[in-house]
Structure formats: C-alpha cells, structure tokens
Amino acid sequence: xxxxxxxxxxxxxxxxxxxxxxxxxxxxxxxxxxxxxxxxxxxxxxxxxxxxxxxxxxxxxxxxxxxxxxxxxxxxxxxxxxxxxxxxxxxxxxxxxxxxxxxxxxxxxxxxxxxxxxxxxxxxxxxxx
Numbered sequence: 001x002x003x004x005x006x007x008x009x010x011x012x013x014x015x016x017x018x019x020x021x022x023x024x025x026x027x028x029x030x031x032x033x034x035x036x037x038x039x040x041x042x043x044x045x046x047x048x049x050x051x052x053x054x055x056x057x058x059x060x061x062x063x064x065x066x067x068x069x070x071x072x073x074x075x076x077x078x079x080x081x082x083x084x085x086x087x088x089x090x091x092x093x094x095x096x097x098x099x100x101x102x103x104x105x106x107x108x109x110x111x112x113x114x115x116x117x118x119x120x121x122x123x124x125x126x127x128x129x
Contacts, residue, residue, distance in 0.1 A: 007118060007120055008123070010118065011072060011098055011120050012125075013039075014031060014071030014072055014096075015041075015042055015043055015044070015066075015071065016043040016044075016045075016047075016069075016070045016071045017037065017042055017043070017044055017070055017071060017072050017073060017074055018044070018047050018060075018063055018066060018070045018072075018073045018074070018076055018094075019033060019034045019037065019044055019045070019046060019073075019074045019076065020047040020048075020063065020073055020074065020076065020077055020079070020085050021047070021048060021050065021075060021076035021077035021103075022034045022046040022047065022048045022054050022059060022076070023048070023110060024051065025053065029076050030048070030076040030077075031054075031102065032126070033074060033076050033125065033126060034046060034054065036126045037074070037125070037126075038126050043065050044057075045060060045070060045087075046057075046058070046059040046060065047059065047060050047061070047062065047063060047066075047073075047078060048061075049061040049062065049097075053078060059115055062088060063085065063088045063089055063092045063094060064088060064091065064092050066092070068121045069093070069094075071093060071095075071096065072094060072095070072096035072097060072098060072118075073085065073089055073094050073096075073098070074096045074097075074098045074100065074125055075098065075099050075100060075103045076100045076103060077104075077105070077122050078102075078103065078104050079103060079104065079105035079108065080105075081084075081103075082099055082103045082104065082105055082108045083105055083107050083108045083111070083124075085097075085108075086108045086109065086111050086112055086115075086117065087127065090111075090115045094117070095116075095117060095118060095121050096117060096118040096120070097112060097117060097118070097120070098119075098120045098121070098122070098125050099119060099121040099122075100124060100125065101122060101123070101124055104119075104121040104122065109121065
C-alpha cells in the first residue's frame with residue numbers, strides 16, 4: 001500500500017526520532033539507517049536491548065527507556081518485533097512510526113490504525129530525507 005505524500009511529509013516535519021533495531025554491523029540496515037539520519041541532522045536515540053552503546057551514542061533497551069520524548073520511531077526490525085514495538089510506542093505515547101521495508105506487518109498496521117498512530121511503510125526513509 002503506497003503512502004500519501006501528506007503522511008510522509010508529516011512524519012519528516014519532525015526532528016527527534018528513536019531508531020529501533022540499530023546494529024553495530026555497518027552492513028546491516030539498522031546501522032545504515034541510523035547513521036544516514038544522524039548525518040542529515042536528525043536528533044536520534046538508538047534502541048536495541050542487546051547494545052549499551054552504538055559508537056559514541058548511548059543505546060537504550062526499549063522505547064520506554066528513552067531519556068526524553070521522541071516525535072516518532074523508525075523501525076528496522078522483523079515483523080514480529082514490529083508488532084511488539086508498536087504496542088510499546090502506544091504505551092510510551094509515541095504518535096508515529098516508520099516501518100522500513102520488510103519490517104511491516106498487517107497486524108502492526110492494524111494496531112497503529114486502531115490506536116491513532118501514524119504508520120508510514122513500504123518506502124525507505126533514507127530515500128526521502
């Protein structure tokens with residue numbers, strides 16, 4: 001399902017995001033997406049329960065552990081994890097998520113719709129920033 005330009009622009013109008021699924025491996029998309037957005041000037045928080053740091057940046061185990069509110073979350077995780085993360089986003093009051101290609105699922109999208117979370121999917125955030 002293609003996303004509306006309005007939904008994408010609405011998401012990108014904000015500047016502070018959590019990137020869920022960051023990786024230390026420079027070949028993995030969790031690493032590439034995080035560094036691409038950081039290089040473009042976004043304020044980011046790295047999220048991965050298996051890491052304490054990503055380079056010089058602190059890494060948080062969950063969205064609920066972030067030290068301050070974020071405008072949205074970029075998800076670079078498998079669909080079953082996305083389904084858990086969107087529930088956590090709702091609990092943390094995060095109003096928007098961007099599901100990188102391959103991370104989306106019908107269940108996660110339905111949850112977002114039912115809980116008034118803007119969900120962008122089927123398009124890579126790096127292409128549009």
